[in-house]
Amino acid sequence: MKASHSLGLLILGICLALAGCKGDGTNQPKGTGAKHYDLKGKVVAVDPGKGSVTLDHEDIPGLMKAMKMDFPVEDPKMLEGLKAGDQVQGRLNVESGQYTITHLEKR
Numbered sequence: 001m002k003a004s005h006s007l008g009l010l011i012l013g014i015c016l017a018l019a020g021c022k023g024d025g026t027n028q029p030k031g032t033g034a035k036h037y038d039l040k041g042k043v044v045a046v047d048p049g050k051g052s053v054t055l056d057h058e059d060i061p062g063l064m065k066a067m068k069m070d071f072p073v074e075d076p077k078m079l080e081g082l083k084a085g086d087q088v089q090g091r092l093n094v095e096s097g098q099y100t101i102t103h104l105e106k107r
C-alpha cells in the first residue's frame with residue numbers, strides 16, 4: 001500500500017518534469033545569437049562613471065562603417081589608463097542589438 005502510493009507520486013513527478021521541459025522550449029537559451037567583432041579605432045572620450053567610451057572606429061566588416069559612437073564596456077576598469085587620442089583595438093560583443101566592448105587595449 002505504502003509502496004504503490006510512493007510510485008504514484010513518482011509518476012506524477014515525472015509528468016510534471018516533462019511538462020516543465022516542454023514549456024522551456026519556447027524560451028531562447030541565453031547566449032544564442034551573440035556575435036563578436038574585432039574593433040579598431042581612436043578614443044574620443046572616456047566616461048568611467050557611465051562605463052562607456054566614445055570611439056572613432058574603423059569599418060567593422062559585416063556590422064557597420066567607420067563612425068564616431070559611444071560603446072558601453074563590460075567592466076569600467078577596462079577604461080583605466082585610456083584617454084582621448086589613444087589608438088585602441090578590442091573586441092565587440094553584439095547580442096540582441098546590444099553592443100558591449102568585452103576587450104579593449106592600446107595599440
Ligand SMILES: [Cu+2]
Pocket residue numbers: 057064065066067068069
Ligand atoms: Cu559604429
